[in-house]
Amino acid sequence: MSLETATVRARDLAARWLLESGIQEASGGVARYYQSDLGRNYRVSTEITGYAAALLVWLHRQTADPRTLEAARRAGRFLTRRAWDSASGLFPFEYGLDSEGAEPLAYFFDNAIVVRGLLALWRATAEREFLETAARCAAGMARDFRAAAGFHAALRLPEKEPAPADERWSRNPGCYQLKALMAWRELDEITGSKTFDSCFEPELRYALQTHRRFLPERVEAPAMDRLHAYCYFLEGLLVWADRPACREALREGIRRAGELLEAVTPLFERCDVRAQLLRVRLFADALGVAPLEPGEAERQAARLLEFQSAEPDLRHYGGFRFGRKGSQWLPFINPYSTAFATQALDMWRAHRHGRFQPRWQELI
Numbered sequence: 228m229s230l231e232t233a234t235v236r237a238r239d240l241a242a243r244w245l246l247e248s249g250i251q252e253a254s255g256g257v258a259r260y261y262q263s264d265l266g267r268n269y270r271v272s273t274e275i276t277g278y279a280a281a282l283l284v285w286l287h288r289q290t291a292d293p294r295t296l297e298a299a300r301r302a303g304r305f306l307t308r309r310a311w312d313s314a315s316g317l318f319p320f321e322y323g324l325d326s327e328g329a330e331p332l333a334y335f336f337d338n339a340i341v342v343r344g345l346l347a348l349w350r351a352t353a354e355r356e357f358l359e360t361a362a363r364c365a366a367g368m369a370r371d372f373r374a375a376a377g378f379h380a381a382l383r384l385p386e387k388e389p390a391p392a393d394e395r396w397s398r399n400p401g402c403y404q405l406k407a408l409m410a411w412r413e414l415d416e417i418t419g420s421k422t423f424d425s426c427f428e429p430e431l432r433y434a435l436q437t438h439r440r441f442l443p444e445r446v447e448a449p450a451m452d453r454l455h456a457y458c459y460f461l462e463g464l465l466v467w468a469d470r471p472a473c474r475e476a477l478r479e480g481i482r483r484a485g486e487l488l489e490a491v492t493p494l495f496e497r498c499d500v501r502a503q504l505l506r507v508r509l510f511a512d513a514l515g516v517a518p519l520e521p522g523e524a525e526r527q528a529a530r531l532l533e534f535q536s537a538e539p540d541l542r543h544y545g546g547f548r549f550g551r552k553g554s555q556w557l558p559f560i561n562p563y564s565t566a567f568a569t570q571a572l573d574m575w576r577a578h579r580h581g582r583f584q585p586r587w588q589e590l591i
Contacts, residue, residue, distance in 0.1 A: 230529055234572040237535050240545030241569045242286045246294055248542050250562055255305030256322055257562055263543055264558035273310050273318040274337035275562050276302050277344030281591045282566040284347040303348040306341060307360040315384055316367035331384045335372045338364055339407035346413050365414050369426055377404055377433050396456045402434040402441050403456035405463025412466055413588055434460055435476055448495035454487055458503035465587040468514050478517045481508060497550040498534040502567035509574050513585040528575045531568050536560060566591045
């Protein structure tokens with residue numbers, strides 16, 4: 228089987244996994260991951276449901292399978308009708324239906340991902356509830372997360388006080404939050420307003436000033452997690468890729484991220500990081516920022532395909548694994564790994580045929 232044929236098959240298997248594995252639960256919400264060693268889904272996540280909605284809309288455009296659009300609608304209606312916290316005007320981190328409960332937090336980044344998923348649904352269906360809830364959430368983000376530098380990473384609900392920072396990147400402001408600004412930019416484009424103009428320039432300056440400090444110097448397994456977040460920064464830069472400072476940061480960031488990815492891979496390799504970096508490289512090539520050698524693109528595509536599960540169990544067959552340490556796969560089949568990898572492979576195929584269009588609005 229040729230690499231190109233394998234990528235088409237990978238896309239179709241990923242769609243089947245999303246539709247048939249049970250990762251999208253009866254509520255319409257999507258679990259953070261399927262844990263294969265325990266044989267069960269983890270708790271439903273609003274962020275991951277947002278990612279899944281965007282992926283399902285994108286898959287519908289690629290395959291015309293009506294089931295994908297219906298599954299996307301169910302994800303969107305879960306978000307607007309069940310997960311939305313109208314009292315706070317934000318989406319909580321997780322949606323708990325069991326006795327464990329969910330941590331009472333709202334994340335700036337996660338809310339942006341939900342907004343973008345709802346906007347993808349609105350473009351596909353023209354259903355007003357998706358656009359209206361996205362707009363309310365975006366306004367809540369601008370109102371409640373502002374900090375002296377950047378935006379607070381997380382708020383405690385219902386009081387909406389900043390959650391204490393700790394050693395985790397996700398609990399601190401950082402350059403990775405630049406991807407979250409895509410939600411505001413998309414919404415302004417759709418509505419024709421400039422509602423969020425005042426949010427863009429300070430955050431862009433902050434990200435450009437701090438991104439060099441975000442990646443660790445030491446080559447060790449935890450560096451892969453920060454590299455995942457750093458790739459969000461690179462993705463966010465694509466919105467402003469016409470600016471010289473952003474183009475230079477993209478070139479530098481792609482080089483540094485690529486070197487660190489290959490250095491850490493023998494210790495720990497994440498599917499999403501490899502997919503994120505391939506997508507950014509394809510955009511940078513198409514935008515004339517940094518050329519991508521065809522052989523390198525093909526190598527990255529082949530490497531991504533290794534992460535797709537071929538286990539016969541339908542609960543993970545066709546989904547993409549989170550990562551591996553050495554030769555040992557970790558027991559997590561992830562919707563967002565599946566989203567990034569599937570889209571990266573399709574973008575590589577389009578690039579190979581000279582058909583890739585660098586529209587950042589379509590980046591999941």
